[in-house]
Amino acid sequence: MNHLFKLLLLALPAMATAQNPIIHNQFTADPTARVFDGKVYLYPSHDIVPPEGTRKDWFCMEDYHVFSSSDLTNWHDHGIIATQHDVPWVNAKSFSMWAPDCVEKNGKYYFYLPAVPEDGRGFRIGVGTSDSPTGPFIFEDKPIEGIMGIDPCVLNDDDGQSYIYWGGVSGAPLNADMKSLAGKPTRMEGLPDGFKEGPFVFKHNAHYYLTFPWVRHEGGTETLAYAMSEKPLGPWEFKGIIMQESATRCWTNHHSIVCYQGEWYLFYHHNDYSPRDDKRRAARIDRLAFNPDGTIQEVIPTLRGVGITQATARIEVDRYSKAHEGTTIAYNDTLNPFRGWHATLPGAKGWIAYNEVDCSKLSPNAYLTANIKASENTMLTVRDGSPKGKIIARIPITVEAGEGRRRDYRNQWYTATAQLEYIPKGISQLYICSEGTEVSIDWLQFKNPESYFTPATETPVKPDGEGFVRRWTLLEPIDKPNPSNTVFTDSYLREHFYMEYFPGQFSTVPRNGQRVKAGGQRLTWHTLDSERYNIKLFRFADALDKRLYGVLFWAATIIDCPEEMTDVRLSVGSNSASMWWLNGQEVLLLSGDRRMVRDDAVSNRLTLKKGHNIIRGAVINGPGMSDFCLRFIDKDGKPITHFTIK
């Protein structure tokens, strides 16, 4: 059962986020990215927490996963492609499945991995073959002859020749089989002194680039550095640093460089999910750029990473692109770093910037939700483009018990909502700005509310396939401030449904836009088509910003029958009580505290006239979500659908 479950889980897509680190449910070190058939495939090594009986303070890897993405944002985990038990020559107890590579040649995919062999010491490099970038890979019985070391990288040169590089740093041409050396390994010349490993070689504008992790100072940690050449095996000219040492002293770094859809990206790793142990690492991405002379600009690691974030996805603002001085980030759960981070804004003038948010799919009535924690009432704004930019939303943060809040929410996470004042066009850089005191924020998410109604057209419509009448002229709610539904007895309802609220209540046929005066209220009729079988009066009132609870709704519609229909029944469900009239005759009462249930109650047998028939209804509610559904059924209980609604 566990095994089955594991497979099912693996088939699920990873959470849709772009931020660093990019894979959120497991460690992913030494990320080799490759582009095959328009998609990016990621082949990291897979750090795990050392199991019982293995060295606690060392790297521990027993298998490889492969991931893919078409937007560098959503990553799909294709599951395990190799374990230390599957590869014939690998010592199955060595937990030494280190940095791999995968390349395509003539329609075949070659997966290279270093590991400790069953017989002997040190590392060897072996290869597996597949017809697909996600495997299954068939592995050779023995490692590649002539290579001792780790960190394979394969370059397919434009002339069809392939080269393999490894260690710190050697290289050799590969035979056409991609599984054996075509020449003696040579040591790469021209590289600086100091520890080197993890070579990644690529070609761009006729330049060969040899990039590699490098310890430049005695006792230091790894940078990413590079050298250039006009030939694939050097000699090389050292050019400098691509990325500085980790600010938090993660000892290793390991990388790959790809061009995807015209942009260059650096994949690298950091121990984001293992703050106290730098042997468990997580893959990241940042943009990389070249100078006109072909040299590489230094890459500053960011939390934001790359890729466009949809406004309607969870925007993890603790993975910011920029932040005002004094902003801090902390783990949500120090015992489980995989639960992510939150950011704390220091108070007035504090801000966080989060770039590349796509707002183009937000509807005009979209709203914002934010997961927030504060110690006193304060305010956040979300702005477009700068800390002084146009306000998208104001989020009042009310955490103190009192006005409008029953419980104390100080220092507790909760989700605040806010209406939008302005919706940016297209891609925006969001600024989340503190307008008061210190506030912590875990995520933002814009939401498009569901759609319930569209304005009715002049064209008559038919009932839906189940016979439900979806076009109605609805009156804005009349105040009936009942705090509960317990009063809705038959006699109360008869009295209150027959009270005159507005002139012509039972005689005129309302038109769209017509206004009536009901008591002190001036109310408008709206002719609408419901997008659902049930008419959600609650949402009708909500969209007009009207009272939602303790209300009475009036509804009317005209149906046009092609012939007289006898022995039919009106079938209704309503929340809460309701009364219904056909052509001026009361035909149905649903009393009491009701939930809306399809076909909850039906009328006696009725006759629908040929031509126009007027249906009128009243729905009353205390604290519930008002709605109703209505249809006609024939003598066999089947819904009637052959009429039209004006």
Added chain:
Amino acid sequence: MNRIKTSLLLLSLPLAASFAQTGHPYIHDPSTIAQCDGKYYTFGTGGGGLISADGWTWHAGAVRPGGGAAPDVMKIGNRYLIIYGATGGGLGGGHNGRILTMWNKTLDPSSPDFKFTKPIEVAASDGLEDNDAIDPGLLLDPTTGRLWVCYGTYFGNIRLIELNPATGERAEGNEPIDIAIDCEATDLIYRDGWYYLLGTHGTCCDGVNSTYNIVVGRSRNVTGPYIDNVGRPMLQGGGRMVLAAGDRLIGPGHFGRTIIDQGVEIMSCHYEADLDQGGRSVLGMRPLLWKNGWPVAGDRFKGGTFEIESERRGYALELAVDFVRMKQEREHFWNIDTTKPVTSIPLQTLDEVATSWPEGDIALRIGDYMMRPHQRWTITPVPDAGGTLTGPYCKILIEGTTRALAATANLELTTVPAFIGSDEQLWRIEQLTDGTYRIMPKAIPGQEGLNTKYVLYSIADSTPTLAEYDFNTDNSKWNLRSH
């Protein structure tokens, strides 16, 4: 404890103790019953919960931090997953709820291992959408090992999400699915190729006027659509009744299923009001029956005088005594005098036959039911004898006598002249999922501990014995008929 029970009995009708669980079973929205180190636990709204040593007598004492509403609990591996709804930052009457999960190695607050992990949010509602994220119910799908949660209230839709059973976190990439409207306190169960969504309809929290009731729809897929017995989707308000008011108990809600043995199931719930306990909200248990693939609440067993009819042959459990003929003035049936008045013949009475019965122990057999005194059994819950999840222990006496059915050390049956309340004279009466009963002695003389294995059994059409319970044979099953 005895004092408490006595005073409760004094306050209430004589049979009240058999209608609801005893002790102090006051709770709202009880979680599915969980077992830990031999004790039973259920958690309710507002924090805390109930503990029972035997499943029958319940008292406060279970501990659950976090407050909020309507938790559920499930043992997964060697840990307990607790899930509950915390109504969120809602401005008065708001609907931004949060569903949280946490783990504990034990449910016993006195254990040194008793420590909840930090709660994690697995679902939330923002107060504006058609959902209120409270009232979660858990299902660990036995066919796939996947862990599902249904949640929501009358505010919009009931939703389904998936959790990772290893962590209690939301499964990665999982999006909620709407599976019902207009329910509260939902729960999911699986049986025999069907998924069942149990929901509570009606009015909550209005004491003796609450119309709360439990309804069900079913689906071949956990993701729905859940359809009721007349083909109506729960997304259109459908639902078949499982349990409503009755037995002086009003407003059942918050279903939970517990499988005790093969064919022995109960449903737990709360009643909004127990008329015999001042209208308080109390924990309830009912036998859970399955009829044509639908769950139905059985009736609480309240005792009475019955024929104990074997499901095997339809014969009746009786004392092995002389058959005493009833007197009748016979007419030839080809020569009936229709002018003669018709008289009523009284049933044979105990006095007419008892003198012919031996004085000491009398053995048993099974025979044609003839409504005779040696076939009529009065079954009565025994106060202070305790009980199980399925009900109180009962005595089984020949009607109008103190002659009691008892188990013997050699796994046979006897009747003793006087009931003395010893364990071999006490019986568990449990309605099975097919509506029949199993009848099980509390203990077998000479055997350690409570008996959970041997039941009253038809070893032959005419011969009863004690044998191991097996739901798959009618020999294990009996009908209690009052006729």
